[in-house]
Amino acid sequence: MTYLWSYQQLHDLLQHPAADIRGWAATGLCTLYPRQAAAALDPLLLSGDDARIRPALAFLRRRPDVGDTERLRRLFLEGGETVSQEALEVAVTRQPSAVVPWLKEKIAAGERLGAAQVDAMISALGRVGSQDSYALLKATEQGVKQRSMAFFERYYSALLAHRKASDLDTLLGIACAEEEPEKLRIAALAVLFWQINPGLRAADVFFANSTWVNRRLGDDATRLAAIAPAGAAATIDRITEILKNLKAETAAEHGPQIAALVPTPAADSDWHALIAQQAAAFPTRPEQSQDTRYAQAVLVLAATLAGLEPNTSALEDPAGDWRATLTAVLQSRPVDVAADPGWRSLLTRVDRDQLVTALEALAGDPASPLGQMNAVMALGRLRAVSAVPVLIKAWERQPAKDLEEVLELALKSMGPGVVPALLAVLGSCRSELRPLLLSVCGVYPTPEVVQAVLEHLDECYRLNPERALRVLARIGAEAFVPFLEREVRPGERTLEAAYVRLCRLNGRESERLREAERDLKRLEKIEAAAAATSYRDLHQLPTFLTLKLICKRCDKSYQYRVGSVHLHPPAPEPLKQRYHDDLTPFRQGLVIGDSLCCKNCGARDEFSLSEESLAEVTGQAMRMVLLKRAKAKIPAGYPLQHVSYQERDGKPLSLLEIEQELLERVGTAPTQPQAHLALAKFYEYVKMPGEAKKSYLMALDLDKAALEAMAGLARLAEIETHYREAYEWCQRCLENLTTGHVYLVESFDDFKKALRDKRHEYARRAGIKPEPEPVPIRFRIEAAGYAKNRPCPCGSGKKYKLCCMGKDGRPTEVNP
Template sequence: MPSGIWSQSELMNLAGHRVPRVRRWACERLETLYGKSGQEVLGKLLKDPADEVLLEALRFLESYPDQKFSDLVLEAYETRTGDVAGGCALMLGKLKDERLIPRYEMKKRKRPIDVGERIWVIVSLGELGTDSARRILRPLLSDIKEDTDPYIIEVLIGALLKAKEDMAALLEPYSRLYRERGMEILYPLIAACGSWHNLEDLKIEGKKKFLGKGLPPAVEECLAFLKGRNYSALAGDLQQAFAKGDYRRVVETAGRWARESMGENKTGGAGVKEDGSLERGIPPWINLEVLKAFMNYLENGPEDSFKWIAVATLAILEKFVEFKCLWNLKGEEVDPKDLFPLLFEDRDSHPLDELFIRRVISLFEPAAVFVRCLQQLKEHPESYGTKRAVRLLGELKDPAALPHLLPLLEREEIGDLKQESIQAMVQIGPPLVDYLEKGFPRLGEDQLLQLLFALRDIPEEKTVHFLIAHWDKLWSIDKEAFLGALEGIGSRQFIDPLRNELREGEEMDEEIFYLLCHLHGVRDPLLPSIEESLAERKKRKDQRLEGLQRNDLTALRQNTATVELKCRRCAKSYSYEIEKILVQEKKGQPLIGDKIVCKNCRAINQYEITAKGHLAITGHLLLATALMEKENFSPGPGPVHVGKLGLVDGRSMSREQAEEYYRKEVQKAPQDPGLRVGYGNVLINQGKEEEAVRQYKEALKLDPLAVEAYASLGEYEADKGNFPGAYEYFRDAAERMNTGHYYRSKEVDQVKEAIFLNLEHFAEMLGKPGPKPPAAPLSQGIIKQEKIGRNAPCPCGSGKKYKKCCLSKEEGRQPEKTSATPVELGLRDQLLAFSGNEKYKKDFEKAYAVYYRKPFREPLVIREGEEDRFQIFLDWFLHDFKREKGLTLIEEFFQSKKETLTPEERSLLQYEISSHLSLYEVLQVTPEVGLRLKDLFTAEELDTREVRGSRTLTKWDLILARVIRAGQVNKFSGIITLLSRRNKEGILASVGQAWEKFKKETGRTGWSDFAKIKGEIIHHLVEDQPRVEPVLVTEEHHPVVSAKAIFQAKNPDPLRFRLQKEFDFILDSEEEGKEMVWTWLKRGESKDWEAGKEMEQSIIFKSEMIRGSGELRWTSLGTVTWTPGRLELWCLSRERLARGKRRLREIMGDDIRHLADTFEDLKKLTKKMPQEDSPFRDNKNRERYLPFYSKAMEDWMIHWVDEKIPALDGKTPREAMMTPEGRKRVEELLKDFENAEERKRRDGEPYIDIQYLKQKLNL
C-alpha cells in the first residue's frame, strides 16, 4: 500500500545506503508496504555482500517468486556458506532451478559443507522434486540410525514427501528403527497431513493410562474430535481396538473408512489446480494416501511396530475428517450460496480458502459481505472459520469493522485470529489511527499491545503523532513491541525522544536509534560507541551460531542471564544482566538475588519479571539441563539455580515471610539494632526502600557503631545518584570499620572490603580524601629505621648503594681506622714469611692433613670460596700446631728472632703466643670502635678494639675467633668465623663434651689449655655441626613445597566472570587475550582450614594481601594464571593445591580439565629464580611500603607474646616465662629476633625494637 512517510523511490534509494542495517530495513519495508511492485530492488540486494541484507532479499523473493532472479540467487549460493548459502539453495528449489544440483556437487568436492547448509539443501531438493533430486535424497534414508538427530529425520522425510517419493520407501526406516525412532520417522507424514499435534503430544506416554494402555494423550483428543463431528460409531470402533491393543485393526478400520467415504480413489498432482480442484500433496488427498500406505505396511511390517502406526493413523484421520468437505471440489464451480458455509466452516485453513475469498469479494456486494462476516463473529466466536471472516473484513477495508475487530485482540487465541485481526486493521489503514485516538482511554493493555503490531505497518504522520503523544503508556505496556513500531515507521521525529530513553545495556533501544539516525542522516555523537557495541554483539552471536553448527551446546552458555524487568514505580521495562536467580523447587516466582536499580527512576528492587524475562530464565534452565543430559557436562555454577528458599534464623522463608517475621520481631524488641539492620535488608530486597532507610537510621540511633547500617545507607544514596551523601556514609563506615559492630554479615571481611572500595571510588569521583594511609605506628617505638642505611640508595642520586658511594668517600676523608698498628702488621708479614721456610714444609703438610682431615697433595689449589677457610687454617697453623720439639711456629719465630726484636715487638709476640680460640657472643657493637664479647665457655666478658668488625657484626652474632689480650687492649687475630645462631646449642654441647674428655685424659681443666692444644678439634666440631635449617611451613602447618596443578581451559570468559564473583579470588592483572592472574585468598569459601601437626624447628612462611590502610589483610593461598588454552594453580603446599583444585572445579565445572600436577623443592626453585633486592632499598618503595609493613609487624609483635610457639613446646612466651628453663628459651628466641632485626637496621631497612617485647615479658 502507498505510504504517507516513505515513497517507493525513497525506499529504493535507501536500499543502496552504506550501512547494511539500513539496506535490510529498506528491503523489508518495500516488501511490506509495496509488495511485488517493489521487487525490482532485488536486482541489487541479491548481490549485497552483507548476509543480513541478502537473507532479507531472499525472504522478499520467497513471498513473490520470480525466475528472472534465478541467476543472481545461484551466484550468491556459489559464493556464500552456512545458513546464507542454505537460504539461497532453498530459494533455488522453490524457483525449480535444477542448476542447484551440479553446483552443490561442485561445492562438496571443493570443501566440507557445514550442517546448516546441508539441511537447507535437503529441503531445497524436496522443493525441486525432480528425479535427480530424489536420487540424491533417497540413499540418505538408509543413513538414518537410532542416534540420528530427530530434526534431521524430519527434514529428510519431509523433503522426500514433498518430492513425491513412494510412501513405501518412506516407511522403510520405520521398519528398522520403530523401537528407537518410531514416532520421529512418522511425524513428517503426520505434519504434512495438516495435524497440529507436536511430536511430544504423539510420542509421550503420560502418567495417566488411557484405556488401560500407556498411550499418548493425542489419542484421546483425536477420538473426542471424531465424536464431536458425529462419527461416534467410528470413534467407538477405534476406541475398542485401542483398548484391546489391536493396532492392526485401528489402521485397517481408519483406512477402510476413509476410502469408502471418498468413493473410488482418484489421483492428481499437487496443490490446487487452476479450476480450483484439489491436487495430490495437500489435505485431504495426502491423508488418504498416507493411510493407504499404512495399510500396505501391515502386510509385511513387524507386528510389534503397529502401535505407533496406529497413533499416527488417528492423527491423520482427524485431519482427513476436518477437510473432508473439500474433497473433490472445484473452487471455481462451487455454487455462490455455498461459499460462505464452506469458508466459515469450523476447520483449519486450507489453500482453497484464498480462492473462496476472491470469489466472495467478486460476487457479493461489500455491504452483504460485511453483514455476513459480522454475523459469523457474533454467532460463532470460537469457530476457526471466524478468522476467515476477519480476513474478509480486511479485504473490504471498511473502518466500520474496527469496533468489531478490536475486542478480538483481548480474546484467547483461536488459530491465528489475533494475527488476522491485526492484518485486517493494517489493510484498513489510517482510519485505524483516528479511531484509536478517539477511544484511547477505553483501550485495554492487551489491545494496545496488539495494536502496536498493526501501527508498525501504517507509516503515516498521524501514526507518528499518536505514538509520541502516548509514548510513556505504550512503552510501559511492551517496550519491544513499541520499539518495533518505531522501527517500522522510521520517522525522524522519534530520534530525540528515543535518545532520552537510551540506557546502558539496552540493545534494542540502541539498534533502533542507530537505524533512525542513519535513515535520516543524523550524525549523533553516540553513534560510534553504538556501532562498537553492535559489532561486539554480532561477534558474540556469530560465535554462538558457530557452536550450534558444531552441535556444541556449551557455546550457548552465558555467565549472566539477560532478564527483562518492569519497574513497578515508573512502569518502564529494561534488561538487566542477572548473576543470581533462584528457581524454587516448588512452584513459585523465580527469585532474583541481585540488587536491581531501575535504569529510569532509580527505584530499588521494585520490579516484576516480564513474560520475556520469564522466557529468558526458562531458556537458561533448559540449556543447563540439555548440557547435563546430552553432553554429560557439568557446567559449573550459572546464573539460574534450582533450590530452596533462603534461611532466616535457621528457617526456610520466602521474602514475604521474612518481612513478616522481622516486623513481628522488631515489635517485640524495638531496641535491638541487629533486628533493625536485618529488617532493613529484607525491606530493601522487597523494594520498600523508604521504610528500609528508616530502619537503618533507627539502627544507628540505637547503636552509632552499626557498620552495616552506614554501608547500606551509602549503597542506597549511591543507587539514587546522591554521590556526596554516599561518600559521607561510607566514610562514617570506614572510620568505624575495625571498632564497630556487625549484626547480619556472615563474611565481615567482605563488608569491610566493599566499604573501602566504595569510599575510594566516591572520593576519586568527588575529589575528596580517600581512605587514609596507615600512620606509621611508632607510638610504642616498635618499628624504627635509620636515616640512611649502608645498603640504602645513596642520597646523591647516583643509583649506587650508600656504602659504595658517598659513605666510602666520607670515610676516605677521615684517617683510616684499623685495629692493627704498623708494628703489628709488620710482625705478621715476618711471621708468614718465616712459616714459608722450606724446613717447615713437612710440618705444613702434616698440619694440613690434621686440619682438613685429608692427605696433602701438590700443587696446593685453593678453590674459589675456600680462601677464608685457608686463612683460618694458617692462623691455627701459626699459633696452635706444635712441631716435634713441642713448639708452635710462632714460638720458634720468637726464639729465633728475639734478639733482634724491639721490646714492643717481643711484648706483642708474647701476647699472641698465649692467645687461643674460643666461641663468643657479641653483646654490644660500638660503631667505628669495637665490640663487647662474651666467651660462651668461660662466661668472661671483654671489650675488643675492632673497627671493621663493628661495621659488619651485629648484636648477638655468634663468632669463632682468636682474641689477643694485649694488656689493656684486646684485638682479633686473623679471620673471624660467623656462625649460625641456630647451631649455638649444638656447638656448646659437642665442644663442651670434648673439653670434658680432655680434662679427664690430661688433668688440665682450663679452657685455654684445651683450646690451645685441641684447637683443630674445635674447628672440626664446629664444621661438623649439622646444618640446622628451619622447616618452612604454611600457617596451616603443612610443609612448604612448590606445588602446581595444570588444567586445560580454552575459554577465558567464564573463567574471568566466575572467579571475579568469588570472594576468595581477586584479579591481579590482565593482558587481554594473553594472560590473566588471580590471587587465591584465605577468605570466603576458603577461609576455614584444618591445621596440620606443629613441627619442631619450623618457621611459618606467610604471604599476605593488604587492602585499604592495612586493616584488611588476607593470607595468599596461591596464584591462578590463565594463558591461552592453559590454566595453572600454584600453591606452597600439597594440601593447598588439593583444596585449590577442588575449589576451582566447584566454580568452573567441566569448563576446565585437569591435566597434571607437579611438585618441586622450594629451595631448589628459589636458586633458579633471580634474587630480588629488598623493596625498602628504593626511596620510593620505602615511602610506599613502610607504613603497611610497620602496621603489619606491630600487629604481629603485639600478639606474639600470647601465641603458641613450637620452639617453646607449644607454650606462649608468657606461659614459658613461668619456669627458669622456659625463661631461658624465651631469652634465646628474643636474641635470635634482635640479631635479625639489628642486621636489618645496619642495612638501612625498617627494623623491630625488641625492647618492646622485653618490657611485655618483664625482661
C-alpha cells in the first residue's frame, strides 16, 4: 500500500519546531511504518519531547513484542505527569509484577504527584494481583478516606480487584452508615455496583428510584432466563416476582425471601456470590431508613443475577456446544478477545471461518445490543475484513450511538487491509455513516483515500464537522487547504488548528495563516485561564459560556460566546419525551438571551443546540444547584439565570407547557387577535422569529389596526437588520395610535414612548430622515394670561408669539 506520506518525510518532520507537527509525524510513523518504527523506537522514547514520546508509548501498547521494560521504568520515574502516567499504563499490560517496586521508588522520592499519576498508580496496584500491591494499597486507605472524594471510587475499585471479604465489609459499612455524607455513601454503592452490574446507577438505588431500578433488574432477569442454565430458572422466577412489588416501604418484609435466594460461594473465586452473601448478612439496625434497606436488597438481587451470567471459561470446554456458549457469553458481559483465556482456547480449536460466520450472525442481530456490540468488537480483533458489509448493514438497521462507537473501534482494529473494503462501500452506504468510514480510512492515508475525502467532504462536514476536521488534520493533504480557507472563521479553534497544521505541513505561507495563528494563541490563553479557574471561588465563576450552536438556515456549526442563558422549569415527562431529539433551545428548557448572528450565512437567532452545548449548559445548571444548596450567593455576572415565563395556580410552567397552552388557545379561538399575539410574543421571546412572524401577521389579518402586531413585526425586521422595513412598521403603528387597538399591553404610555424611541433608532440605522409626526393641539388659552415670549404650549419649541398667538384655539397641526 502506497501512503501519501513517505517514511523519510515523516522522519524529517520529527524535527519540526511545532510540537503538534512532531506529534503528528511520530503518530504517522508508528502507524504507517511499524517495522521501521520498531527499529527507531529508542530515539523517540529518549528524545525528552512529550510530543514524540507519547505516540511511541501508544505504539508499545499495541506491540508488546517490542521495546524493553527498563525504558518504561525511566519514563515513569523521570517523565512529566502525562508521560509518567502513560508509561505506567503500558508497563502494567506488559510486565505487571515489575511495577510495584517502581511505585515504591516513586513514592520514596517524595516528589509531588499529579492527579493523573496518582490515578494511574492506584489502577496499576489493582491490576497487579500480588500481596505486595495489596499491602501498598492498604497502607494508603486512611489517607484516601480522609481526603477529598477525588480518588475514592478509583481506590476502592482497585482494592476490590484483590477480592478480599474485609474490603467488601468496609464498603458495605460506608454505604449503609446513615451518619456518613450522602456523596460518600453513593460513591461506595457505585463501586459495589461496578463489580456486579455497571448499568445500575448508584444514585437511583440510593434514593430508592424503584421504578427505574426494578425495571432494569427485570430486564436483566428476562435476558438471563433465555441463556442461563436450566437450574437457574427457579431463582430467576423468584427474583422477577419480588421485583414486581419491591419498594423502599416493602424492602424489610421482602428481606427473608431475598436472603433465601443467596447462593453459597463455591470457592473464593465465586465473587458475585460472596458479594450477595455479605450484603444479605450485613447487620441492619432498627433505626435504619427504608431507602437504605432498599439499597441493600437491590445489592443482593443484582449480585445474585450477576452470579448466573455465563462465564467465558465455558469456552474452554472442548466437548461443549461452542456456538451456544459463544452466544450466551457475548450476550452477558463485555469480553476482551485479546486477553481472555476462554477466547484464546476457542481460537485454537475452532476453524476461523466458522467463528467469523457465527460472529457475523450475532453482529447482525439487534435483539441483544450487548451481544451485537461484543460480536462487532470480536470481528475487529480477528481482522475479519470480509465482515465489513455485515457490520455496515447492522449499523444501518439500527444506527445507535453506542454501536457506532464500537463499529469505529472494530474497523480501526482491522488494520490497513480494511481501507479497500471501506472505499468499495463508501458510495452505497447511508450518508450519516460516511464521516465514520472516512475517519477510519484517514488513519491510513493513500491517494485514493484523499480523493474519496474530497468527493464527500462538503457532505461530511455538514453532517459531522468535528469528525471531518479530525480526518483532514490526520491526513494532512495539501488538497484540503482550499476547503479550510473557505470555512475558517475567527474564534473557531478546531477549524483554525486544522488549517494551521495543514499549512505548516505543506510549507504554505499567507496573511490568512498568520491571522489564524494569532487567533489560536488568543484562544489558548483564554482556555488556559478557564482551566486555571477554581470554581470553589465564586468570584471566579465564568461570565460567559462558549457554546457550539448549529444554524438552522445553512446547517453550519460554530462556537459562540454567550453571556445570558435563561433556564426554565423542566417539562413533564410525556412532553419531554416527545421533544427529546429536538435540540431547539426552548424545547430543552432554555433560552439564549444574546442575539447571535451566524458566522457563515448571517442569519440571526436561528440556532439549534449541539449535544456538546446542551451538556455544557446542563453541567453549569447542576453547578448552580449545588451552589444554591450550599447557600452560596451566585455572582451577578454568572450567565445562567432561573426564569419563570408564566405560572398556573402558583406553579411555574415549562416552556413546552406554555407553548401547548397557547396553541390550544389559538385552536379554540382562531378569530381572536389576542390569542395569536400571545403566541407571537412567546415565540419572539424563545427566539423563533419565523413562527413569531406568522402569528403577528395572522393577528394583523384579523385586526388591521393591531398595534402590538405592527410593533412586533418591526422588532423582527430589526433582528434581520432590515431597518427600513422596521422603520415603516413603526411609522404605520404611530399613524394608527389614536384609532388602533392594543390587547396585551399593560402601560400604553410606555408602549408609545418605546415606539417613538425605536422609530428614531430605525430611521438613523436605515439612513432615513423621519417624517414629522402630526400632533393635534387640544388646548385653549387666554392671550392676556400668557406671556408672548414664553415657549408655545403646543410643544413646537417656538415662542408663543411666533406660533399660536392670535389664533382662536382651534386644534392646529404643528411639527414638534
